[in-house]
Amino acid sequence: MKSTPINTAQLPTTPGEEKPAVTVTVLIFSVHNDNFQIVLCKRTREPFKNEWMVPGGLIKIDESLEDAALRILEEKTGIRNVFLEQLYAFGDPKRDPRERRIAIAYYALLPFNSIKLAKDGVHPESKWFPVKQVPHLAFDHNNIIEYAKKRVCSKITYTNVAQSLLPEKFTLSQLQKIYEVILEESLDKRNFRKKMKSLDLLTSLSEKQIEGRHRPAQLYTFKTKELVTFD
Amino acid sequence: MKSTPINTAQLPTTPGEEKPAVTVTVLIFSVHNDNFQIVLCKRTREPFKNEWMVPGGLIKIDESLEDAALRILEEKTGIRNVFLEQLYAFGDPKRDPRERRIAIAYYALLPFNSIKLAKDGVHPESKWFPVKQVPHLAFDHNNIIEYAKKRVCSKITYTNVAQSLLPEKFTLSQLQKIYEVILEESLDKRNFRKKMKSLDLLTSLSEKQIEGRHRPAQLYTFKTKELVTFD
DNA sequence: TGAATAGTGTCTTTCAGACAATATGCC
DNA sequence: GGCATATTGTCTGAAAGACACTATTCA
Numbered sequence: 001m002k003s004t005p006i007n008t009a010q011l012p013t014t015p016g017e018e019k020p021a022v023t024v025t026v027l028i029f030s031v032h033n034d035n036f037q038i039v040l041c042k043r044t045r046e047p048f049k050n051e052w053m054v055p056g057g058l059i060k061i062d063e064s065l066e067d068a069a070l071r072i073l074e075e076k077t078g079i080r081n082v083f084l085e086q087l088y089a090f091g092d093p094k095r096d097p098r099e100r101r102i103a104i105a106y107y108a109l110l111p112f113n114s115i116k117l118a119k120d121g122v123h124p125e126s127k128w129f130p131v132k133q134v135p136h137l138a139f140d141h142n143n144i145i146e147y148a149k150k151r152v153c154s155k156i157t158y159t160n161v162a163q164s165l166l167p168e169k170f171t172l173s174q175l176q177k178i179y180e181v182i183l184e185e186s187l188d189k190r191n192f193r194k195k196m197k198s199l200d201l202l203t204s205l206s207e208k209q210i211e212g213r214h215r216p217a218q219l220y221t222f223k224t225k226e227l228v229t230f231d
Numbered sequence: 232m233k234s235t236p237i238n239t240a241q242l243p244t245t246p247g248e249e250k251p252a253v254t255v256t257v258l259i260f261s262v263h264n265d266n267f268q269i270v271l272c273k274r275t276r277e278p279f280k281n282e283w284m285v286p287g288g289l290i291k292i293d294e295s296l297e298d299a300a301l302r303i304l305e306e307k308t309g310i311r312n313v314f315l316e317q318l319y320a321f322g323d324p325k326r327d328p329r330e331r332r333i334a335i336a337y338y339a340l341l342p343f344n345s346i347k348l349a350k351d352g353v354h355p356e357s358k359w360f361p362v363k364q365v366p367h368l369a370f371d372h373n374n375i376i377e378y379a380k381k382r383v384c385s386k387i388t389y390t391n392v393a394q395s396l397l398p399e400k401f402t403l404s405q406l407q408k409i410y411e412v413i414l415e416e417s418l419d420k421r422n423f424r425k426k427m428k429s430l431d432l433l434t435s436l437s438e439k440q441i442e443g444r445h446r447p448a449q450l451y452t453f454k455t456k457e458l459v460t461f462d
Numbered sequence: 463t464g465a466a467t468a469g470t471g472t473c474t475t476t477c478a479g480a481c482a483a484t485a486t487g488c489c
Numbered sequence: 490g491g492c493a494t495a496t497t498g499t500c501t502g503a504a505a506g507a508c509a510c511t512a513t514t515c516a
Binding site for chain 4: 441444445
């Protein structure tokens, strides 16, 4: 069974041993133009020079994982106050050709119009991509995005996290579109509204949204901004 | 918004910067005597000398996260071929009083009688504890167990992972007990069996289990050992 | 025959899914 | 009036939940 039993259970301090580097990677998602979209950055140096990547960076020695994710999120978007959740730790020893790096991935969901991507020359170029059209990425980042897609699909079906992708006030059609885009299937309008009503998550406002030459739509908000899990 | 924009998106090699240590921690769970149980180890040195902890150890530089988890699992149980899944990365900078250590937690589910805990003196004392009766643990390990409990509860309800906790052949009463112990609620026998039948996951064997002075019970196996997700 | 656990079916309620017509505002 | 989107209810089938009695073995 076991060849050389070494007592690692004690977490002994081993100053001589080589440590992996730890990075935090943040997948920034939104929905826009009937597409589930993600922010990618263009690399300016080797390895994978000129290829696209998910934004991330080395963790600082006194910074929590979530703080690191918030820092990276803020560098890219200027905001911090959005849905952010740890996704998974990716640790294949060969995932970075330079050295051993473990990536702890987070994902954020935000309303598309809440941010403008920095184009200030300090950061490398960053851009929204429809998730279905992301090119070949640096490192294992295509894998990470695939993993995140599944998480978002399931999370949106059993929680109220869809609100993270919408502005404060929204119409039922906008909300339905979020579900349709992420789940990649069209939903029946009457059944969708019946379900939303039964979940009792929304407050209908007195305002209406007037847009185009057609009947204005009722505006709604979520009753709570907390993450609510149902089912 | 942002004070000093530093370009961390490029993952630059920063040989001078201090790295956190990375450990992998493995929560080994089973069900026995109507209790959800976990393997804990007694610490033999500071910090937290003589307190109990979840087994774990520093990751090796060329070892994947899962390989590290398998190594630790094998050190404790002698086996590798069980359900094992990454749980979460715990990274509070203060979670270890000695130095910055990030713990990547895995959890394993196995049949109680499949292993004997090593008592060979090479490893520190390790012992099964009912999850409801774990004492105050070293580091943030009580938190980690709480997190894992929730994961196991949800995972057992929408996958066939319960089989990981049972021997190859089992009775429906044994299977129901697994659910009852983990979900901490009693289930209706007829509804439980109806549901299991409709999921079509089980094969009934020709054998019966004779135990005690009462009617023998039909034995079953799972049709597939793959993890199946339903709902 | 008594003790202990195995095994089984019906009724009710709830939820998901299919499906189409009217309402409102703007041009 | 025509166009574009908003809004609304019924029927059906499937699944969940409540509920109690008979079957089998052994001491």
